[in-house]
Amino acid sequence: MAAVKKSLPRRRFDVVVVGAGGAGMRCSLQLANAGLSVAVLSKVFPTRSHTVAAQGGVSASLGNMSEDDWYWHMYDTVKGSDWLGDQDAIEFMCREAPSAVYELEHFGMPFDRNPDGTIYQRPFGGHTANFGEKPVQRACAAADRTGHAMLHTLYQRNVAARTQFFVEWMALDLLRNEAGDVLGVTALEMETGEIYVLEAKTTVLATGGAGRIWAASTNAFINTGDGLGMAARAGIPLQDMEFWQFHPTGVAGAGVLITEGVRGEGGILLNKDGERFMERYAPTLKDLAPRDFVSRSMDQEIKEGRGCGPNGNYVLLKLDHLGADVINKRLPSIREIAIKFGNVDPIKEPIPVVPTIHYQMGGIPTNYNGQVMAPKDGENQVVNGLYAIGECAAVSVHGANRLGTNSLLDLIVFGRAAGNHIVDSHPERQHSHQPVPESSIDYSLDRVDTLEKRTGGEKTQDVGNAIREAMQHHCGVFRTIDLLEKGVTAIEDIAQRAANISFKDKSKVFNTARIEALEVTNMIEVARATTRSAAARTESRGAHALDDHPERDDVNWLRHTLWYSEGSRLDYKPVQMQPLSVESFPPKARTF
Ligand SMILES: Cc1cc2nc3c(=O)[nH]c(=O)nc-3n(C[C@H](O)[C@H](O)[C@H](O)COP(=O)(O)OP(=O)(O)OC[C@H]3O[C@@H](n4cnc5c(N)ncnc54)[C@H](O)[C@@H]3O)c2cc1C
Numbered sequence: 001m002a003a004v005k006k007s008l009p010r011r012r013f014d015v016v017v018v019g020a021g022g023a024g025m026r027c028s029l030q031l032a033n034a035g036l037s038v039a040v041l042s043k044v045f046p047t048r049s050h051t052v053a054a055q056g057g058v059s060a061s062l063g064n065m066s067e068d069d070w071y072w073h074m075y076d077t078v079k080g081s082d083w084l085g086d087q088d089a090i091e092f093m094c095r096e097a098p099s100a101v102y103e104l105e106h107f108g109m110p111f112d113r114n115p116d117g118t119i120y121q122r123p124f125g126g127h128t129a130n131f132g133e134k135p136v137q138r139a140c141a142a143a144d145r146t147g148h149a150m151l152h153t154l155y156q157r158n159v160a161a162r163t164q165f166f167v168e169w170m171a172l173d174l175l176r177n178e179a180g181d182v183l184g185v186t187a188l189e190m191e192t193g194e195i196y197v198l199e200a201k202t203t204v205l206a207t208g209g210a211g212r213i214w215a216a217s218t219n220a221f222i223n224t225g226d227g228l229g230m231a232a233r234a235g236i237p238l239q240d241m242e243f244w245q246f247h248p249t250g251v252a253g254a255g256v257l258i259t260e261g262v263r264g265e266g267g268i269l270l271n272k273d274g275e276r277f278m279e280r281y282a283p284t285l286k287d288l289a290p291r292d293f294v295s296r297s298m299d300q301e302i303k304e305g306r307g308c309g310p311n312g313n314y315v316l317l318k319l320d321h322l323g324a325d326v327i328n329k330r331l332p333s334i335r336e337i338a339i340k341f342g343n344v345d346p347i348k349e350p351i352p353v354v355p356t357i358h359y360q361m362g363g364i365p366t367n368y369n370g371q372v373m374a375p376k377d378g379e380n381q382v383v384n385g386l387y388a389i390g391e392c393a394a395v396s397v398h399g400a401n402r403l404g405t406n407s408l409l410d411l412i413v414f415g416r417a418a419g420n421h422i423v424d425s426h427p428e429r430q431h432s433h434q435p436v437p438e439s440s441i442d443y444s445l446d447r448v449d450t451l452e453k454r455t456g457g458e459k460t461q462d463v464g465n466a467i468r469e470a471m472q473h474h475c476g477v478f479r480t481i482d483l484l485e486k487g488v489t490a491i492e493d494i495a496q497r498a499a500n501i502s503f504k505d506k507s508k509v510f511n512t513a514r515i516e517a518l519e520v521t522n523m524i525e526v527a528r529a530t531t532r533s534a535a536a537r538t539e540s541r542g543a544h545a546l547d548d549h550p551e552r553d554d555v556n557w558l559r560h561t562l563w564y565s566e567g568s569r570l571d572y573k574p575v576q577m578q579p580l581s582v583e584s585f586p587p588k589a590r591t592f
Contacts, residue, residue, distance in 0.1 A: 008441065010197045012433055013039045013164075015422060016184055018171040018227060019206030020046035022054075022147070022411035023390025025154040025163075027204055027370075030419025032161035036426065039198060041169040041187055043222050043515075046155050050208050050220040051411065054147025055259035055333065057122060057139030058104075058408035060097035064118040065137040070094045072129060073138065075585055077406060080126045080290050081361075081399025082542035083558065083587040084240065086576035089368040089395040093406075093413045100412045101140050109153040111142050112330075122264040122330075126290035126403040126592075135288050139405040144259050144333045150408060170515060171226065173444035174203065174234040174386070175436050180376070182386035183436045185230070186444040190515065193508025195448065197441055199433045202385055202422050205231065205364060205372075206415070209391040210526040211244075214357040214475075215468040218250055218257040227392040229522025231364045232529065236374050236383060237562035237571065239394040240362035241526070242534035242544045245402055246477050248294040250356025252314035254341040257358070258334055258351060260404045263287045265330055267319035269298065270350065271306040277315075282592040289592040292401040292543045295355035299477045302354075309352060316350035355477050359407065360526075361398040361543065362533075364388035365562065368395055370418025375562070380573060387418045396560065399575075400542020451517055457502035460517045466494045467520070467527050475530060480548045484535035491524070491531045492568070498524040529563040536570055537561065554587050 015031050017024045020042035031038040042049065061068040073094040078085055105111060105119065112120035121137040129136040142149035158165075168190040175183045175197070184200040210225025211217040228238055248269070249258040263269075268287050271277050281297040282289035289297075298315050307313050319327065324347045327335055331346075338346045365373045370387040373380050390411050397410055474487025498520055503513040539553035540546050562571040577584050 008195060008197050010199060011039070012199045013037045014200065014426065015202045015204060016041065016198050016200035017204040017206055018185060019049070019208060019390065020165065021049035021206060021208050021390060022051040022150055022154060022408060023415045024204070024206030025151070025158050026412045026415030027206065027389055027419040028163045029154060029158050029161055030416055031422060032158065032163040034423040036423065039164050039166055040158070041166045041171050043168065043170050045167055046165060047151050049151060050223055051147045051151045051408070053220060053257070054150070054408055055144040055257065056124060056261035056264065057141035057146045057405045058101060058150065058412070059124065059127060059138045059403070059405035060101040060140055060409065061094070061138060062098055062101065062119060062121060062140065064114060065121050067129060068136055068138060070097065071582065072131060072136070073097065073127070075131050076127050077397060077403060078585045079132070079590060080401055080403040081397070082401055082552065082590060083554070084396070084399030084541060084560070084575055086396050087579040087584055088576050089397050091579040091582060092368045093397050093409060096413045097409055100409065100416060104150060104153060104412065107153050107157050109142065109149050111140055111149070122261055123288055124264050124404045125260050125288045125294065126285070127405070128285070132284070135285060139261065139264060141261065143329070144261055144331045147408060170518065171230065172448065172518065174230050175440045176234055177434060177437050177440070179384070181384040181434065183434055186441065190510055193511060193514070195445065197436065199436060201433060202387065204370070204418060205386070205388040205392055206390045207392045209360045210523065211357050211360065213467055213471050213523050213527050213530070215472040216250065216255045217357045218247055218255055219358070224519040224523050225526035226519065226522045227388065228363065228529070229525040231388070232525040232565040235564070235566065236364060236372060237564050238362060238529045239365040239560050239562055240396060240533070241360070241529040241563055242537050242561060243361035243400045243542055244357060244530065245291055245359040245361060245543050246295040246355035247358035248291055248298055248355050249317055249353040251337065251342045252352040252354045255356050256337050256341045257356070258317060258337065258353060260291070262317060262319055262331060262334055265319070265326060266322050267317055269294070270316045270318055271301045272308045272312065273306060277301050277306070285592040290401055290403060292545065293592060295477050296545055298355055314352040314354045317353045318350040319346050320348055320350070359402055360391060361394070361400060361402055363392045363394040366393045366395055368414070368417060369421040370414050371421065375571065375573070387422065389414045389418050400544060448518070451501065452506065454500070454502035457500040458497045460501050460503055460513065460520055463494060463498050463501055464516070464520050464523065466497065467491070467523055470494060471527055471530070475534060477545065479534065479544070479546050481535060481538060481546065484531060487531040488535050491527045495524050495528060525565055528565070528568055532568045532570065533561045533563050558587065
């Protein structure tokens, strides 16, 4: 073993950013521009990160098309989060939104334009004017390819800033010393199968979401929660993992996303009687109520026998009334997706849709500078040297339910904030790299080595499928404590199998079998965190909706969950109800 270790190649950087999505690349741009040496790792070519698939838009109260105010945006986000969002971070995000979006515009992001040259903005679910009075146009859009435009803009800027990209590199584990400081990562170069030690004064996790732990998902195949697995194995808790967003409109049977922007442009949901049922559930916002609300309403319609199709298991999204011009100009990719995956041309026919897993609200706990926070000696403390941003982080601005377009915003606001914070605190950390304990490297090497040497264990694909099926079955739109508890048992059983994975192909070069096996070791941590956290929360809040506990319970549950991998232990911490400069929004009933 020692001989193997000694030969491990090493590289040193000021900062290692794991993930080249919108969050990672917005952060690395700030770092590279400040002259720091920065390495950005990605499992895929940067512009193939899941951010590229974002369709609908990025929110900011620019007020280009209807009167708007960042304070209204803040109110909507707090209410959308079902009061589980931290109000300091939410104020920070909504205030920073206009400048973060204008900055992208100045970077060259090709937004759609109004006739007067300003950025085009469409309505989106849960975004309102004057504290819930009526829908507002807040989603800044580049047709239905906003994420694509954003990611390419950020990549080009990073290339110009000389960010060093490590493409098709998979980070494996965090390196920590006795004091718990994070000193970099171990990483696998896929092309050679070689493992490297990447030392860093600061490490940033920007690994995106883990929606692939469900069978039906809008997420890219690479969204396996690697950053969450790395944090969990390093003893860092995961926050609010019971809260997962089901997007109301995944193409039935395929899972591919149809953006909420369709309803923003005027599309409506119909049941089998041709009724626009959202008028009954949300009289003011109707089809543009927040996602948890719309998903549950759809589920209810299907359950009560008003679903469409031979099996009554989907509803219809009608947009033909918008006309071919609007569809071709504002929603061209949606038309393509509907034709390819739903077998319908939306200019003529409605699209069959079902709620599909889409987004994780929880993640690695951070403050609004992106610094990872964990309880230590009875206090919530910064984990030295570690930041988390984007979907893998819980800042927490989305609380129990995220509003559409607030994620792309979260990426650029907190990507930039973390970058600034790292640059500002860099002089203090100017010291040479701290020594990395061999034990920390050994832990990671042993993990890979054991996997490598095992023969005749469980097949990766079988374990992956078992996770996806168990999550689909036990952790859906509507949940019960009984079902979730069975989910905990099922996932813990699968975890035993995951600890015994093996793969036949032991070759080094571009061995995807090895990569998939390593991904499953991360997925299982996310599934454990989710089921365990969910089974403990005996209330309905945001996306966590229990049939047997239908009410929100602020007395007992206005608090964040913290889950630890070791022993699957739970802990809790208060929600930050105090914003930075304005008055707090106290909890109230959530109607739309
Ligand atoms: C189909 C779809 C449409 C969406 N539309 C919208 C929208 O219109 N508006 C909105 O606000 N939000 C939208 N969202 C949500 C939003 O796009 C995502 O939350 C966001 O893009 C996540 O960005 P990220 O930077 O955190 O991660 P990602 O863009 O997912 O990037 C993760 C990066 O981490 C890398 N990575 C992961 N693991 C490792 C590892 N072990 N080693 C090295 N690299 C690793 C990946 O290669 C990738 O580069 C949408 C999401 C989906 C799925």
